[in-house]
Amino acid sequence: MQIHTVYTLLAVIIWIIVGTLIAVVARKGLGKGLSEYFIANRKIGGFVSALTYSATTYSAFMMIGLAGFAYKGGVGALGFELTYLAGLMLVVFFGPRFWLVGKKFGYVTPSQLLSDRYQNKGVAFIAALLCLIFLIPYSAVQLMGVAYLMEVLSSGGIPFIVGLLVAIIIAIVWAWIAGMRSVAWTDSLQALVMIITATTITFFVIYKGFGGFGGFFNKLELNYSQWLTLPGPGFFSFKVYLGLTLPWFFFSISNPQVSQRLFIPKSMRALKQMCGGFLIFGFVYTVITVLWGFSARLLCPDLSVADKASPALLALPLVPTVLGLIAMVAIMAAAISTIDSIMLSLSSIFAKDIYQNVKTEVKEERVLWVGKFIIPVIGVTAFFFARARFGLISTLSVASSAGLLMMVPTIIGAFLWRRGTAAGAIASMTVGAIITATMYITKWYPLGHWPGVWGGIMCSLVFIGVSLLTRPPRKRAEEFIDYLDKTLVEKNAL
């Protein structure tokens, strides 16, 4: 399938116009203040909360990376991504806790929560630094994915650099127009595009290419039976599976762009709808994406790079041009909806947890101004990272979920362990991040286990050990945890 540059551009332009219109409409309800801009004043309904949570969580990794995993490693890809979805187990425990203390104490960012709970600005500073170090390269890789896709599908008509520029400008504009409101609304559109497109194309390919699910599964069992087992053709050894799933299982509380969304639902009912909606979306999207990868395995078996599984599938003659174009927009939507959420989250973290902690006497309007100013700065930084195509960028991007995993003991401790201290939190996050980043960069995996596993063990031990040796902020810990104990019972939450 040769998709002409003009058609590709047209598809992108239509998508930009529709998304921008939605963002502009979202601006109409925009009030004043930090909380309004960064978390929509905690007034988002259940349906939009579910869609923005889903679109932010699922990036271009799904249709490119996960489909590639299924192509290369088989059914382990399904287990890996469904284990991630099972991470919602953590949200049913910690979601109401985030939401309740967010409302009670007025938190805008997850690192602000940690800093207040541990009564130490250094905690917020280190947490903010980790987010910036690991999430900007992650955004850069998402941008690169969009640019490559546009370049390939337009047969080189849209150069890589133009694709990068288009993607970053859209992400900046949609985040900047009305903050969380425009991001949540455009995310909702993008989530719908992602799920509808992925489902349509998968069903189309399975019925057109194999005559239905029976034929598809028969062919899979006949030609690629090993792909239906673990460790399968070799990629998903137990150590790799553990190394991949462990950081991703904790993604829902470790990644600020996702955990910040636990502040936005307008009520417990909306929070409930957000969890339910995300579970259904995630289950369908995961299964569909893995089937997509398996289809590519059967129809394009000779690819040298697994990440090309999706583009190769879309380029087959059996996929009509219009479906290919819609799929391109869906993959771009998945990337942009993640990038703009990360940019907004990082800008709130920079303004609140770095700038306001350094300039204590500053007015809220000034902090908001800094937050808005920093959105394009983060975007431009990610753009230059993507343009330079440093090897280190992709390493840090891969390391991002493992790097942010190092915040997990501090987060869990904040809600459940009165004895946790600021020194324990700072030491744990710092030691864990240094160990993880060093292992990824040097590719040193002791006993074959991945950096996330070692970093996770070390940061937990350091958090407990240092906390036991230092003095906890007893008054705040009791206020915080006692309030939760009392209110959770009222809300019927565990």
Add this chain to the structure above:
Amino acid sequence: MPTPTIEKRRKFSKMRRGYLLWFLILLGLDYIVPYTLLKNVPRIYGSFLFYIIWSLITIVSIFAIFIRWRD
């Protein structure tokens, strides 16, 4: 005599531990079954079906917790 709130807190604490144990069992199955029992079952009703059913059971268990939340 404990107040109703204290009694409820105890009940919640017990439920929390119960669910924690159940989730740990589910996670254990996720890591163990495909690498042991289903290692030599190269069929669609092997690990593929296992992960689908495992995931649906997990989702239902999660629903069972949050469906009770109230304002």
